[in-house]
Amino acid sequence: MTPMVETVTSSGTTSTLLASLDPLLRAWLPRQRWFAGKGRPVTGFTPVSVTELLPPDGRLGLYHLLVRVHQAAVPGAPPHPGDCYQLLIGVREALPPRLAPALIGHVTEGPLAGRTVYDALHDTRPAEVLLEALRTQARVGGLRFERDPAQEIRAGLVARLMTAEQSNSSVVYGDTFILKLLRRVVPGVNPDLELPLALAREGCPRVPAPTAWLHAEVAADTYVLAVLQPYVSGASDGWELALRELAKGEDFATEARALGRATAEVHTALARALPTVTLGHAQLESMVDGMTGRLAAAVQAVPALRPYERGLRSAYEALGTLAAEGRTWTAQRVHGDLHLGQCLRSPSGAWSLIDFEGEPARPLAERRMPQPPVRDIAGMLRSFDYAAHSATPPAPDWAHTCRAAYCSGYAEVAGRDPRTDPVMLRAYETDKAVYEVVYEARHRPDWLPVPLSAVRRLALPDQEARP
Ligand SMILES: Nc1ncnc2c1ncn2[C@@H]1O[C@H](COP(=O)(O)OP(=O)(O)O)[C@@H](O)[C@H]1O
Numbered sequence: 001m002t003p004m005v006e007t008v009t010s011s012g013t014t015s016t017l018l019a020s021l022d023p024l025l026r027a028w029l030p031r032q033r034w035f036a037g038k039g040r041p042v043t044g045f046t047p048v049s050v051t052e053l054l055p056p057d058g059r060l061g062l063y064h065l066l067v068r069v070h071q072a073a074v075p076g077a078p079p080h081p082g083d084c085y086q087l088l089i090g091v092r093e094a095l096p097p098r099l100a101p102a103l104i105g106h107v108t109e110g111p112l113a114g115r116t117v118y119d120a121l122h123d124t125r126p127a128e129v130l131l132e133a134l135r136t137q138a139r140v141g142g143l144r145f146e147r148d149p150a151q152e153i154r155a156g157l158v159a160r161l162m163t164a165e166q167s168n169s170s171v172v173y174g175d176t177f178i179l180k181l182l183r184r185v186v187p188g189v190n191p192d193l194e195l196p197l198a199l200a201r202e203g204c205p206r207v208p209a210p211t212a213w214l215h216a217e218v219a220a221d222t223y224v225l226a227v228l229q230p231y232v233s234g235a236s237d238g239w240e241l242a243l244r245e246l247a248k249g250e251d252f253a254t255e256a257r258a259l260g261r262a263t264a265e266v267h268t269a270l271a272r273a274l275p276t277v278t279l280g281h282a283q284l285e286s287m288v289d290g291m292t293g294r295l296a297a298a299v300q301a302v303p304a305l306r307p308y309e310r311g312l313r314s315a316y317e318a319l320g321t322l323a324a325e326g327r328t329w330t331a332q333r334v335h336g337d338l339h340l341g342q343c344l345r346s347p348s349g350a351w352s353l354i355d356f357e358g359e360p361a362r363p364l365a366e367r368r369m370p371q372p373p374v375r376d377i378a379g380m381l382r383s384f385d386y387a388a389h390s391a392t393p394p395a396p397d398w399a400h401t402c403r404a405a406y407c408s409g410y411a412e413v414a415g416r417d418p419r420t421d422p423v424m425l426r427a428y429e430t431d432k433a434v435y436e437v438v439y440e441a442r443h444r445p446d447w448l449p450v451p452l453s454a455v456r457r458l459a460l461p462d463q464e465a466r467p
Pocket residue numbers: 162164165166167168169170178180208229230231232233235237341342344354355357
């Protein structure tokens with residue numbers, strides 16, 4: 001199964017292909033969970049790269065597309081060039097019923113007229129073409145399929161698309177590997193590959209080591225498009241486990257402590273592998289400005305935040321005061337979006353951390369900056385709170401116990417307890433809760449009360465983020 005046939009390079013072919021898909025993609029894209037531009041009509045597409053992986057003259061065709069999606073401008077916001085998305089478009093005469101959920105539409109004009117196009121990741125054969133390309137280190141047009149020569153990839157593993165709600169799309173091969181295809185992509189180094197590779201070099205066992213990855217070279221830009229990792233078979237994620245224990249009325253302190261230890265192991269390895277910096281007054285001021293700016297934007301986007309704005313801002317002001325008094329902090333590379341759903345427990349009880357992409361809405365340069373490790377800790381503390389406030393009735397004592405156990409576990413490995421830095425912890429917990437309010441308002445409005453309950457707590461003037 002050799003994936004490459006020919007790269008569609010002639011701009012005529014590329015633009016004809018995209019023109020024929022245009023009306024179908026306009027309707028289909030905004031319905032995808034991973035489409036970040038929801039709420040603004042799609043006004044057009046520009047191809048960034050179009051690569052033919054299987055010619056559409058047989059039973060099945062397959063195109064790899066990077067497309068810039070143009071959308072109506074946000075009133076008052078500066079013009080935006082449009083986000084770039086990775087699509088795998090399958091082409092068939094007709095879709096078998098099992099592929100109905102993958103339907104993009106029926107093409108009426110152009111070279112594919114009369115064919116049906118669909119999201120090819122739902123289909124075994126195209127997904128297997130990708131694995132085979134990684135296994136054989138294929139190069140097709142600007143696509144570079146690469147792998148770690150020290151790890152073996154067995155041929156013929158059967159593919160299935162993961163159905164979990166995701167920011168990207170993942171395919172599992174056998175029970176051996178998982179391939180994450182990034183959907184919204186930007187040129188440059190992607191931390192979702194960079195950090196697991198760095199951790200693997202350090203021998204850190206808390207993160208599955210990348211086995212293979214896909215790059216695209218387009219003009220002078222390099223995009224990271226996909227990462228293949230060993231699949232932790234039979235794993236449960238921390239979120240599922242926490243909810244299960246909550247429903248049974250069980251505490252989660254032992255697991256929370258193990259998670260604190262795992263987080264500290266990853267932080268310690270990252271601090272060894274990649275540069276650390278000292279944050280002084282100027283850097284802290286700019287951090288506080290960033291937090292304050294995000295709060296102001298969030299209040300605009302979600303007016304329910306307005307009554308708490310002053311109280312929340314006081315968390316950032318307290319940090320600014322400490323910085324003005326000359327306090328400094330060490331910053332290092334961190335996970336950047338750590339929560340219970342990013343922690344996997346294997347059947348043997350070992351925890352792994354996954355998804356080092358950072359908060360998808362933040363610019364890449366910001367996501368790759370060294371930051372105080374307390375940022376990840378705050379994310380996990382928020383997550384225990386999330387679980388406790390999604391339960392009926394809410395279980396604040398459960399969250400309190402987990403938060404304390406997590407900090408203790410962290411201190412056992414890192415040698416410093418995050419609770420000894422309450423001002424920084426509160427500032428980061430507040431920043432995260434504000435992010436979550438915006439995230440939930442945009443993606444899952446029914447969940448908005450969960451981060452809003454934390455906002456009410458964090459906005460109290462004498463509040464320190466005491467777990
Ligand atoms: N190495 C792995 N082993 C087993 N399951 C995994 C692995 N990596 C990811 N997963 C599963 O895939 C889901 C999505 O992965 P994630 O990296 O969080 O993607 P996204 O950025 O799209 O949210 C996770 O919640 C987890 O259930």
